Amino acid sequence: MKEISLGLLGLGTVGCGVVKIVENHQDKLKHQVGCSVKVKKALVKDLHKDRLVNIDEKLLTLHAEEVLEDPEIDVVIEVMGGVEEARHYILRALKNRKHVVTANKDLMAVYGSELLAAASENNCDLFYEASVAGGIPILRSLVDGLASDRITKMMGIVNGTTNFILTKMNNEGSSYEEVLHQAQALGFAEADPTSDVEGIDAARKMAILATLGFSMNIELKDVQVKGISSVSEEDLEYSKKLGYTMKLIGIAHREKEKVEVSVAPTLLPHAHPLASVQNEYNAVYVYGEAVGETMFYGPGAGSLPTATAVVSDLVGVMKNMRLGVNGKSMVSPQFQKTLKEKEEVQAKHFLRVHVKDEVGVLSHITNLFSNKGVSFEKILQLPLKEDALAEVVVVTHHASLQRYEDLLEELAGMPMVKEIKSSYRVEGEVAV
Amino acid sequence: MKEISLGLLGLGTVGCGVVKIVENHQDKLKHQVGCSVKVKKALVKDLHKDRLVNIDEKLLTLHAEEVLEDPEIDVVIEVMGGVEEARHYILRALKNRKHVVTANKDLMAVYGSELLAAASENNCDLFYEASVAGGIPILRSLVDGLASDRITKMMGIVNGTTNFILTKMNNEGSSYEEVLHQAQALGFAEADPTSDVEGIDAARKMAILATLGFSMNIELKDVQVKGISSVSEEDLEYSKKLGYTMKLIGIAHREKEKVEVSVAPTLLPHAHPLASVQNEYNAVYVYGEAVGETMFYGPGAGSLPTATAVVSDLVGVMKNMRLGVNGKSMVSPQFQKTLKEKEEVQAKHFLRVHVKDEVGVLSHITNLFSNKGVSFEKILQLPLKEDALAEVVVVTHHASLQRYEDLLEELAGMPMVKEIKSSYRVEGEVAV
Structure with missing residues (x-):
């Protein structure tokens, strides 16, 4: 197979990491995919900036079309970040039958399904392992x-x-x-x-x-x-x-x-x-x-771990090129999405409240909990130095989010409650 | 694509797990690979044994050739264990152009390279994810x-x-x-x-x-x-x-x-x-x-985790079948193997020795360590109840295995040393 040419969109720390790995691992890449790989063009914002890698200035360009429209470029690697521009460039690359590897979670979270559909239409691969937890496959x-x-x-x-x-x-x-x-x-x-x-x-x-x-x-x-x-x-x-x-x-x-x-x-x-x-x-x-x-x-991040994930995706693209099966690895979602209602989300909660330090406050609060059907695992009451206030800390048993939020609302309106300081979800059991 | 037919070699807990997953996940499998999958034959030792799954007795056989020679069977799943017989069956399956998935680490550790070469020659896949740490890909x-x-x-x-x-x-x-x-x-x-x-x-x-x-x-x-x-x-x-x-x-x-x-x-x-x-x-x-x-x-093991890994490999085989690229995913080892000599293996060691509880014993031992060029991080001496003995416990700094073994040999020969009780490798540093 002929040499594979890469075009980079962006040449920051991740982009430089990709260039470095591709250079240093030529032998390994060649062994795995059966041909050599080189960077042909990289889109940058400044041609003369100091970079983390030595790269021939002739390979740099300020114009995206020199990457996106060059018929010799096989794979476009998007490591520029941002959403709208990146989306636009990737769509253009796919339309021009270039495979794409991206590390851009912002983009994939918002336009993932559109981009994956475009890749599939054009028989191109669109891989994005680096977008989630860079160093973990x-x-x-x-x-x-x-x-x-x-x-x-x-x-x-x-x-x-x-x-x-x-x-x-x-x-x-x-x-x-x-x-x-x-x-x-x-x-x-x-x-x-x-x-x-x-x-x-x-x-x-x-x-x-x-x-x-x-x-x-x-x-x-x-x-x-x-x-x-x-x-x-x-x-x-x-x-x-x-x-x-x-x-x-x-x-x-x-x-x-x-x-x-x-x-x-x-x-x-x-x-x-x-x-x-x-x-x-x-x-x-x-x-x-x-x-x-x-x-x-x-x-989870870091330029080298992320670059490693990008190059691993690149190896995947190149293996598919060798086998002639690009654009076929994507499986579209199988199920209709149904989100749980608040009534259906069961969780335990930690709650910290400042109350007036008066007789009967705690029993008012425990009554409210039992009226709302939220039972608790732990409850602490501690005096606070200032203003005759006390701090109440509660860990609830499992309750629906709806119930818990109703309870919070009512609690906030009680005259003896000064402030709801914090509320967090709790997962798992602590041995007593 | 037509339905894919599986032949099982063995129907113990892992085999039954595979049958169960394939049955229960028909929809998911069909969605992923574009066709249905069924078990056509399973080699067993006893036709009438109680099993963990309900399986039609007509699908069971005592004769390996009913799995290995049936032209309709596309993929052979080896979950019988053992080495020589399994090797023989897998080679025969590959020769008959059947893809193979195995969970057999004993086999892969000994005959892996032979079997992978046979798979490659026959353009067949041979996958073995389940052979190492079943539940972890x-x-x-x-x-x-x-x-x-x-x-x-x-x-x-x-x-x-x-x-x-x-x-x-x-x-x-x-x-x-x-x-x-x-x-x-x-x-x-x-x-x-x-x-x-x-x-x-x-x-x-x-x-x-x-x-x-x-x-x-x-x-x-x-x-x-x-x-x-x-x-x-x-x-x-x-x-x-x-x-x-x-x-x-x-x-x-x-x-x-x-x-x-x-x-x-x-x-x-x-x-x-x-x-x-x-x-x-x-x-x-x-x-x-x-x-x-x-x-x-x-x-690491367990029938369902292992069966999951087997079926994941099976999905890989079936995707390759759909794309017509079986037998091409294997990359043969790139490097010549050179094992380290004992002089080149650096490690820390924990050592526990019983010695005579006499004046000067510890200094004899520390002298030996320093003569052998093995320094230590920690040394404890504690009296033992029996026979006027003391226990010496040492954690060494990094030293070559050669040096450490020489030291052990000489130590064992010292008249004041009663017995070398134990010796273990130590990895990593403990904060003091």
């Missing part, structure tokens, strides 16, 4: 490795920035703001951290995972999202005392063909395997009916 | 997911029986014999547990992993093996006190194109991710130059 495992199982639940730590922040807050007792600044200084969080800390990045990944794992077209808007920006040191302290570790957890759960997909700060028992995933690492737990529990653990 | 991840990385080290708990035994010994302080009996009663260990407890089963899996991960033809005889049958309660006690957990660890390590593959009881720091893998679970840690650390965790 989780998409491939869901599609191939667990192909014959029925996946009922996925739980994951799929955002490195928030896991880094929560790990530090937990270990050092520091505040969210302090640790966020540290993370920004270390390059683990962006200047505008909104998409990470508000859970949007994690929600995108959960949409992609749920789509593949459940074979349903789950979109970003289907994911219930809550971020970590309001998590306080007190919350972490109470979690610890009660035997839990707080993590930003994505959950995708299927019961009787109805699904729930959410991202939220969640209390896990210390012994839960996801509780010990530290710093910027990611991990995805998968429950299959036949296989039981499996877990995939690895670096 | 690790082979697929090594071949595809980490395709573009250079894997330098794999460490794994790849035998569920021994991990179950060590977990119980460690948690309950029970003896090896006690726990082995428990494990046999629970069905976690076989009546003749030799292959598990002596590390041979784990060695077979490490040979398969190393062959794929390093792209070298690593055979069972290349693996250094030590089992757990001589591990004592005292060893586990000392390990714990020193900050380590003992696990039966398979290591495959590549440095400068030379490799070491071994299986041995090994001391890991409590914080090491493999140290917390409990009971019958398996986990494989993979270190890639680009991706860094990743870990795959799941059930």
